[in-house]
Amino acid sequence: MSATHAAGAAPMGASASPALPRWSRVLAVGVLLALLAFAIFGPLANLFLWAFAEKWYFPNKLPQEFGLKFWEQVFAPRGNAIASLGTSIWIALLTVVFSLAVAVPAGYALARLRLRWRSLILLAFLLPQAVPNLPVYVNIARVFYEIGLAGTVTGVVLVHASHGLVLAVWIASAAFASIDVSLEEAARNIGASPWTCFRTVTLPLAAPGLIASAIFVFLESLDEFTGTYFVGVPDVTTLPLLMFNASMGGNYQIASITALLLLVPSIGFMLVVERFLKADVLAMVGR
Amino acid sequence: MNAREEAGAGWRGYALVAPALAVIALFFVLPLGLSAVLAFRAKDGGLTLEHFAKSWELYQTDLTFTIGIVLLSTVLIGMVAILVAGYLTLGENPRAVAILRWLYRWPLFIPFIVTGQIMRTFLAKNGMLNHVLVGSGLIDPLAAQSVLDWRGIVIAFVWKQAPFVTLLLAGAMASLETQHIEAGRNLGAPRWRVLVDIVLPQVRGTLLVGLVLSFVTMLSVLSVPLMINPNSPTMITVDVAYRINTHGDYAVANALCLMSLVVAAIGAWFYLRQSTRALARQR
Amino acid sequence: MKIRQLLVAAAVAAVAAGTAALPASGQTLNVITAGDQNMVDYVNNYLGPKFEAMNPGVKVKAVGTGPGDSGSQKIYEKLSAQQKAGTAAWDVDVAVVHQRGAATMVNEKLLMAYRDDVAAGKLVSRDSAKNALGANVDGYVLPMFHSQIAFAYNPDVVKNPPKTFAELAEWAKKNPKQFGYNGVKGGMSGVGFVTAWVSANSGIADKLENGPYDPASKAAIDKSLASLKDFNQYVVMTPGNAGTLDMLNRGEIAMGPVWVDMFYTWQADGKLNPKIKLSLPSPGMPGQPMYYVIPTKAANAAIAKKFIDFAESPEVQADGIVKQFNWYPGIDPKFVQAKLSPADWNKLFTDISPADLSKNGRPFPLSQYFTDIVEGYERVVLK
Numbered sequence: 001m002s003a004t005h006a007a008g009a010a011p012m013g014a015s016a017s018p019a020l021p022r023w024s025r026v027l028a029v030g031v032l033l034a035l036l037a038f039a040i041f042g043p044l045a046n047l048f049l050w051a052f053a054e055k056w057y058f059p060n061k062l063p064q065e066f067g068l069k070f071w072e073q074v075f076a077p078r079g080n081a082i083a084s085l086g087t088s089i090w091i092a093l094l095t096v097v098f099s100l101a102v103a104v105p106a107g108y109a110l111a112r113l114r115l116r117w118r119s120l121i122l123l124a125f126l127l128p129q130a131v132p133n134l135p136v137y138v139n140i141a142r143v144f145y146e147i148g149l150a151g152t153v154t155g156v157v158l159v160h161a162s163h164g165l166v167l168a169v170w171i172a173s174a175a176f177a178s179i180d181v182s183l184e185e186a187a188r189n190i191g192a193s194p195w196t197c198f199r200t201v202t203l204p205l206a207a208p209g210l211i212a213s214a215i216f217v218f219l220e221s222l223d224e225f226t227g228t229y230f231v232g233v234p235d236v237t238t239l240p241l242l243m244f245n246a247s248m249g250g251n252y253q254i255a256s257i258t259a260l261l262l263l264v265p266s267i268g269f270m271l272v273v274e275r276f277l278k279a280d281v282l283a284m285v286g287r
Numbered sequence: 288m289n290a291r292e293e294a295g296a297g298w299r300g301y302a303l304v305a306p307a308l309a310v311i312a313l314f315f316v317l318p319l320g321l322s323a324v325l326a327f328r329a330k331d332g333g334l335t336l337e338h339f340a341k342s343w344e345l346y347q348t349d350l351t352f353t354i355g356i357v358l359l360s361t362v363l364i365g366m367v368a369i370l371v372a373g374y375l376t377l378g379e380n381p382r383a384v385a386i387l388r389w390l391y392r393w394p395l396f397i398p399f400i401v402t403g404q405i406m407r408t409f410l411a412k413n414g415m416l417n418h419v420l421v422g423s424g425l426i427d428p429l430a431a432q433s434v435l436d437w438r439g440i441v442i443a444f445v446w447k448q449a450p451f452v453t454l455l456l457a458g459a460m461a462s463l464e465t466q467h468i469e470a471g472r473n474l475g476a477p478r479w480r481v482l483v484d485i486v487l488p489q490v491r492g493t494l495l496v497g498l499v500l501s502f503v504t505m506l507s508v509l510s511v512p513l514m515i516n517p518n519s520p521t522m523i524t525v526d527v528a529y530r531i532n533t534h535g536d537y538a539v540a541n542a543l544c545l546m547s548l549v550v551a552a553i554g555a556w557f558y559l560r561q562s563t564r565a566l567a568r569q570r
Numbered sequence: 571m572k573i574r575q576l577l578v579a580a581a582v583a584a585v586a587a588g589t590a591a592l593p594a595s596g597q598t599l600n601v602i603t604a605g606d607q608n609m610v611d612y613v614n615n616y617l618g619p620k621f622e623a624m625n626p627g628v629k630v631k632a633v634g635t636g637p638g639d640s641g642s643q644k645i646y647e648k649l650s651a652q653q654k655a656g657t658a659a660w661d662v663d664v665a666v667v668h669q670r671g672a673a674t675m676v677n678e679k680l681l682m683a684y685r686d687d688v689a690a691g692k693l694v695s696r697d698s699a700k701n702a703l704g705a706n707v708d709g710y711v712l713p714m715f716h717s718q719i720a721f722a723y724n725p726d727v728v729k730n731p732p733k734t735f736a737e738l739a740e741w742a743k744k745n746p747k748q749f750g751y752n753g754v755k756g757g758m759s760g761v762g763f764v765t766a767w768v769s770a771n772s773g774i775a776d777k778l779e780n781g782p783y784d785p786a787s788k789a790a791i792d793k794s795l796a797s798l799k800d801f802n803q804y805v806v807m808t809p810g811n812a813g814t815l816d817m818l819n820r821g822e823i824a825m826g827p828v829w830v831d832m833f834y835t836w837q838a839d840g841k842l843n844p845k846i847k848l849s850l851p852s853p854g855m856p857g858q859p860m861y862y863v864i865p866t867k868a869a870n871a872a873i874a875k876k877f878i879d880f881a882e883s884p885e886v887q888a889d890g891i892v893k894q895f896n897w898y899p900g901i902d903p904k905f906v907q908a909k910l911s912p913a914d915w916n917k918l919f920t921d922i923s924p925a926d927l928s929k930n931g932r933p934f935p936l937s938q939y940f941t942d943i944v945e946g947y948e949r950v951v952l953k
Contacts, residue, residue, distance in 0.1 A: 029383045033390070038419075039446070040393050043405040046415045050408060055840050061418045080614075102306045109303035119563070121304055128315050129500060132507035132551045134524055135544035138531060139318035139325070145651045162314035169307055223398030226509040229528070234602060234635040234644055235661075240400045240510075245634065247404050247514060249607035250812025250841070256408075259401045266396035345948045407809075412822040433822060435809075518753045518807035519952040529755050532640035535647065 050256035070253035080242055081258060088238040091153060092221040095160040099168040099217045102161075104210065107172025108202070112181075122173075128166045134226065141230035151235035159227040164217035171216065175209025176202065215269050222265060322548075326541040338542040345526075346543065352520040354550055356437055357505045360444040361498050367449040368497065372456035373482040377468070395450040399443075403514035406443045410434040410515070439515040440522065444505050452497035459493035460486055492564075495557060502554045506547050523547050599873050601632040602648070603666035604641030605860060606757075606811060608835060608895065610634035616890050621880055628873060637757045637811055642671025649680045649865050659869035664862060664877055666714055668758075669698075670937055672861045673705035682864045683709040688875050690882030693901035698859045704781055704936040711861035712882055715897035718830045718857035718931050719762040720848045720922060722815070727824035731849040735770040738851065739797075742804040750806035750814055750823035754947050757811035761944065762856045763827040765935050767801075768794045768943050770853050778935040788942055795943075795950040802951060819843055827855065830922070834896035848921035854932035859900060884909050892918060898927075 050056075053063030054070070074081040106125075110118060128136075140159055141150060149155035179202060187197040203210075225240040232238065239262055247255035329335035343350070371391050378384040394402070409415050412433035420426045434442065463486065471481040487494070512522040523543050530540040599621075603609045613632035621630055635641040645665050652660045667675070675681050685691035685699075691712065698716070700708040723731050727748065732738040742749045752760035769775040771794035774787055806823055808814040814826040815833065819842050828848075836842035862878045864871060880886060887899045888909035898918065899906040907915050919927075934940060 026380065029380060033383060033386055036387075037390060040390060042415060042419070043409040043446070044393070044397075046409045047401075047405045049415075061422070080610075102310060105303035106307035109300045113300035113303070115300045115304070121308065123563070124308060124311060128311065129503065131319070131555060132503060132544070132547050134507045134509065134527060135322040135541060135548060136315055136318045138527065138537070138540060138544065139321040140314060142537060143318065143321065145647065146654075148651070148655055148657075150651065151648065158314060162310050165307060165310055219396075223400065225398070225400040226507070226524075229509065230531070234633045234648070237633070240398070243404060244400060244510065244514070245607060245636070247407065248637075248810050248812065250810075250816045250836075251607065252404075252408060252816075255404050259404050262401055263397060266398065267393075270392065270396040345945075345952070348952065411820065412817075413820045433806075514809070516807075517756055517809055525755070529640070532636075532643055533638065533755075535643060 047256050047259055050252045051260055053253060070257060074254055074257045080237060081239070081254075081261070084237045084239045084242040084258075085261060087153070087236060088222055088240075091156055091160065091236075091238065092218045094153070094157045095164055095221040096214050096218050098157060098161045099164045100172075100210070100214055103165055103168035103172045103213070106169050107174075108176050108198070110169070110173045111176035112184075125166055125169050128163065133163065137227045137230045140227075144231055150231060151233065153236055156228055156232045156236050156238070159231050160221040160224055161217075163224070163227065164220050167216050167220065168213045171209060171213035172206070175206040175213070178209070179205045219266055219269060223262060319548075322541045322544055325537050326545045328538070338538040339546070342539050342542045342546065345539075346523065348520045349523050349526055350543075350546060352437055353506070353523045353547065356440055356444070356522060357502055360441050360448070360505055361502045363441070363445045364449045364452050364501055365494065365498050367445065368452040368456050368494070369482070369487065371449075371453045372460055373478075373486065375453075375457050376460040376463075376486065377478045377482060379478075391450050391453055393450070394447050395454065397447065399447060399508050400510040400514075402443050402447045403511040406439055406446070406511075407435065407514050410439045410442065436516050437520060440512050443511045443515060444508075448501040448505065452494070452501055455493050455497040456490060459490040463489055499554045499557050503551045506551050596627050596629060597870060597873065598629045598631050599663050599870055599877055600661055601630060601664045601666070601877075602635065602645055602662050603632060604635050604637070604645060604668060604671065605666065606637045606832065607634060608832065609666060609860075612890065612895055616894060617877075617881055617886070620886075621877055624880070625873070625876070630877070638761070639668055639670055639758070642667040646671055646674055646680070649675065650678065652867070653678070653680060658867065660865050660867045661869065662865050663868045663870045663874040664864060666860050666862060668860060669702040669858055669934065670940065672707055672711050672863060673702045673937060675863065676702075676705065676707045676710050680866060681710045682866050682868065682871065684864050684871075684875055684878070685709045685712060688712070688879045688882070690879050690901065693882065693884070693905055695902040696859075698933070702861070703934055703940065704783075704938075707861070711863055712878060713859035713900035714862050714881065715831070715891050715895075715900045716857055716859045717897055718850075718922075718927065719759050719766075719827050719855045720830050720833075720850045721825055721855075722818055722828045722833055722846055722848055723825040724818065724821075724843075725845060725847055731825070731847075731851075733849075733851055734853075735767055735851060739801050742801060745824070746804045747806050748824040749804070750808045750817055750826040752808045752810050752814055754944050756807075756809055756813065758858070759811045759814060759827045759829050760808075762858075762934070764798065764947055765940065765943055766851075766855045766932075767798050769932070769935070770794075771797055775853060778939045779933060781936050783936060783938045787939065788946065791939070791942055791946050792950050795946050798947075799951040815842060818846060830898075830918075831896040834917070838896070850922050850926050850930045852930050854930040856934045857898075857931050858934055 049063060051070075052066050052068070054065040054067035056063040109115065110122060115121065137159065144150040144152075144155045149158070183205065184197055184201055187201045188194075192200070222238075223240060224238070225244065228236065228238050228241055229244075232241065239258055243255050243258040243262065246252075246258060326338055327334050327336075329337065371387065375384055375388055378387070397405075410433070411417075412431060412435075414433075416434070417426075417431040421428050421431055467485050467489075468481055471485045472478075476484070507524065508522075509524040509528060512525050513528070517525050523546070527540045527543050530536040530543070601613050603613060610632050613630065618630035618632065622628055635644040645662070645667055649660065649662065649665075672681070686709065694712060696713065696716070698713055699711065700706065702711070721731065727745075728741075732741050738749070751763045754761050754764055765778075768791055769778055772778070772787075772790040774790050777784065777787065806817070808817050808823070808826065811829060811832060814823070814828055815836050817823045818826060818828075819836075830848060833842065833846075833848060837844055837846070862881065864874045864878070868874050881890075882901055884901065884905040887901055887906045891897045891899050892906060892910060893914050896918065935943065
C-alpha cells in the first residue's frame with residue numbers, strides 16, 4: 001500500500017547491519033549536524049553581534065563595546081529607517097492586492113476551466129522565472145523615466161507585482177486545483193449560481209493556499225532589491241535599499257539592524273508556514 | 288456535467304486570465320523586446336554588433352566568471368540538496384532527521400540582500416569564519432585570507448539557494464511510493480544505493496526544475512556580487528549596473544543582458560522541456 | 571479567527587505607517603544629493619534642523635543617490651526626464667552634484683544661474699567655482715566644500731610612508747596585499763588614485779589637468795595603465811570608499827587612498843583607529859568640490875536660494891563643513907578661519923599641512939581625459 005506523507009518522512013525500518021558501531025554513527029551524524037548549524041547560524045550570529053556593537057576594531061574577536069546607540073539612530077524621528085519601513089510595507093501591501101486581484105481569477109481559470117491553450121498559458125507564466133530579470137528591470141526603469149513613473153511608488157509596485165504575479169498564479173492555481181471538485185458540483189446541483197458557488201464554497205476552501213500565496217508575494221516584495229534599485233531610486237527608499245546604502249557606506253551596525261528588521265516578517269512566516277501550505281497544495285504547484 | 292466542462296465557453300476562461308497575461312506582456316515581454324532593440328541599435332538607428340563587441344572587449348573576464356560562478360554554485364547546490372533531502376527521506380535517527388528538517392530551512396527566508404550583508408562581515412579576512420578557524424587551531428593566523436571574492440559569491444549563493452532545492456526535492460521524495468524504498472532496503476541495499484538507484488531517478492524531474500530555477504535566479508542577482516565583491520572578476524550584473532549608473536550606457540548594458548539571457552535560455556530549455564513533459568503526462 | 575484579526579491589525583498598522591511616511595503639508599524643500607551617506611546626514615541632521623528653525627513652516631527633505639559620478643548621473647537623469655516631459659515645476663529644489671554632473675547639466679540647460687542672487691556668491695574665490703574640469707559653469711554653481719584624497723596608513727606597519735608613486739610601487743612589491751583601493755567602480759577615492767597614477771606615470775600631467783584635449787594622448791594613458799595593471803597584482807581591491815577605511819580599521823590592509831573628510835569623520839565616530847595617519851604623495855592626488863545647484867524649474871526656487879545662502883554662510887561653513895564634517899571649506903578659507911578656534915582649524919591640517927595641500931592637492935583631469943582614463947582602466951587593467 002502506498003502512503004503519502006509530508007516532507008521529512010518518518011524514518012524507514014531497520015535494514016541490514018551497518019558497518020560502524022551505532023555510537024560512532026551517532027557521533028558522526030552529530031558532528032555533521034553541528035557543522036551545518038554553524039554554517040547556518042554563524043553568519044546570523046555575526047549579524048546580531050554587529051547589530052549590538054558600538055565599537056569594534058581589529059584585532060578584537062568580539063566588539064569592544066556593546067550598546068544600543070545605533071538602534072537609537074535607526075529609530076530616530078528624522079532617521080530614514082522608519083520611513084523606509086513604512087514605504088516597504090506600503091508597497092508590499094499594494095503589490096499583494098494587485099497581484100491577487102489579477103492572479104485569483106487567472107488561477108481559477110487555469111485550475112477549473114477547460115482552456116484550449118492551457119498548457120501554453122501555463123508556460124507563459126513560467127517564463128518570468130526562466131529568464132533573468134535584470135534586463136527586464138533595467139529597461140522597465142528606462143520606459144518609466146519616459147512616462148514619469150520612475151521614482152514613484154506606483155512604478156515600484158508594478159515592478160514588484162509583475163514578478164510576484166508568477167508565484168501568485170502558480171500557488172492560486174494549485175490551491176484551486178486541490179479542492180475536491182465534487183464539493184463544487186454539490187453546490188451547483190442544489191442550484192447555486194457560479195458566482196455564489198465560488199464565493200461560498202471555492203474561495204473559503206482555497207483560502208489557506210491563497211493566503212500563503214499572498215504572504216509569499218508580500219515577502220518577495222518586502223525583500224526586493226534589484227528592481228527597486230533601478231526603478232525607485234532616488235525617491236522611493238525601501239528598507240533593502242537603505243540597508244544596502246548603509247552597508248556600502250561602511251556602517252555595518254545600521255546595515256545589520258535594518259537587516260534584522262527585514263528578517264522579522266520572513267522568519268515569522270517561516271515559523272507559521274506549515275499551517276497554510278499543506279503538502280497536497282505544495283504537491284500541486286506547477287501541475 | 289462537471290464543473291470543468293460547464294464553463295467550457297472559452298471566452299469566460301480567457302477573460303479571467305487576460306489581465307494576468309497582460310501584466311506579463313507589458314512588464315516582462317515588452318522590456319525584453321526593448322532590451323533586444325537597444326542592444327542592436329546603432330547611433331544612427333541601424334543594426335550593429337558594436338555593442339556586443341565592446342561588451343566582449345571590456346567584460347570577457349566577467350562573462351566567463353559569471354558562467355563559472357553560477358555553474359559551480361548549481362552543482363554544489365545539487366550535491367547539498369541530494370544529501371540533505373536523501374537523509375531526510377532515508378535517515379534512521381528520528382532525532383537527527385527532526386533537527387535537520389528544522390535546521391536546513393532557515394536560509395530560505397533570508398533575502399539575497401541580507402545574505403550579501405551577513406556574508407560580507409562573516410567571510411572577511413578578520414571576520415567570524417576566520418576567527419573560528421584560527422581559534423580552533425584549524426588554520427594558521429597568517430594563512431587567514433579573505434574569501435570576499437568569487438568564492439564568497441559562490442558561498443552566498445549555495446547558502447541561500449540550497450535549502451530551496453532541498454525543500455522541493457524532499458517534497459518530491461516524500462511523495463514517492465515507499466514500497467520501492469522498502470523493497471530495496473529489504474533486499475539489503477545500503478541506504479546510499481537506495482538513494483542513487485531508486486530514489487534519485489524518480490525525482491530527477493524535480494531536481495532538474497529546482498536546479499534550473501536556481502541557475503536562472505542566480506544569473507540575475509545584483510545585490511550579492513555588489514556587496515561581496517564589486518571588483519573584477521565579478522558577475523555581469525555588477526557591470527550592467529555600472530554601465531547604466533555611471534555612463535547611462537543602455538546599449539552595452541543591454542548587450543550584456545542579452546548575453547546572459549542566452550546562457551539562461553540554455554538552462555530554461557531544460558526547464559521548459561521538463562515542464563511540458565510533466566504537463567503532457569497529466570493529460 | 572485569530573489569524574484574521576491579526577492580519578487586519580497588521581494591515582491597519584501598515585497603512586498608518588505608510589501614511590506617516592508621506593510628507594506633511596506646508597512647504598517642503600526637496601534636496602537631493604550625490605555622494606556617500608555622510609552627505610545625506612549633513613542635510614538631515616545638521617543643515618535641515620537649523621534651517622527649519624529659522625524658517626518655520628518649511629520642511630527640509632534630503633535624499634541620497636549614492637557615491638561617485640553614478641550618483642550625479644541619477645540626478646541628471648531625473649532632471650532630464652522632467653525637462654523632456656515638459657513638467658512645469660520640477661520636484662528637486664536643491665541638488666548637490668559632482669563636477670562632471672554639473673558640467674553636463676549646465677550644458678543641457680538644466681540649471682538656474684543663481685550665484686548673483688545669493689549673498690554668499692561673493693565669498694567664493696577658487697577657480698572651481700567657475701570651472702568644472704574644463705567646462706564653464708560660472709554663475710550656476712557654488713562649491714559646497716572641497717575635499718581631498720590622500721593615503722591613510724597604519725604607522726605601526728608602514729614606518730616610512732611612500733612619498734612618490736614610484737616608492738609606492740616598490741613598497742607594494744615588498745609588502746604584497748597590504749595596499750588596497752577600490753578600483754574605478756566602487757567610489758571616487760579609487761578613481762582619484764587611478765587618475766593620480768596616470769598623471770604621475772604618463773608624462774602628460776599638465777595636459778591632463780589643463781588641456782587641450784588630444785585624443786592621441788590615449789597611448790600615453792594606456793601605457794601608464796599597463797604599469798598600474800602590474801601594480802595591481804600586489805594590492806587588494808576594496809569594495810568602496812568606506813570599504814578601504816573599513817579594511818584599514820580591521821587590519822586587513824595597511825594603506826589605501828581615502829577621502830580626508832571621511833577619514834576624520836570615521837575617527838571621530840570611533841569607527842577608525844585613532845593612530846592611523848594621512849600622507850599626500852607627490853606629484854599629487856586629486857580633490858574635488860561638490861556643487862550646490864538649483865534646477866531651472868525648481869518648484870521652490872526662492873527657498874532654495876535662501877537655503878544655499880545659509881549653507882554657504884561663514885558660520886555654517888565653519889561649524890558644519892569644517893568642524894563637524896571635516897571638509898575643506900567651499901568659500902574662501904579666510905572667511906571661515908576667522909570663525910573657528912585655532913585648534914579646530916588646525917585639526918584639518920594635522921598630517922597634511924596647507925603647504926602640502928597647495929603643492930600636491932590637484933584637481934581631477936579634464937572631463938574627456940577622465941573618460942579616457944576610466945575606460946582605459948577597464949580595457950587595459952581589468953582584462
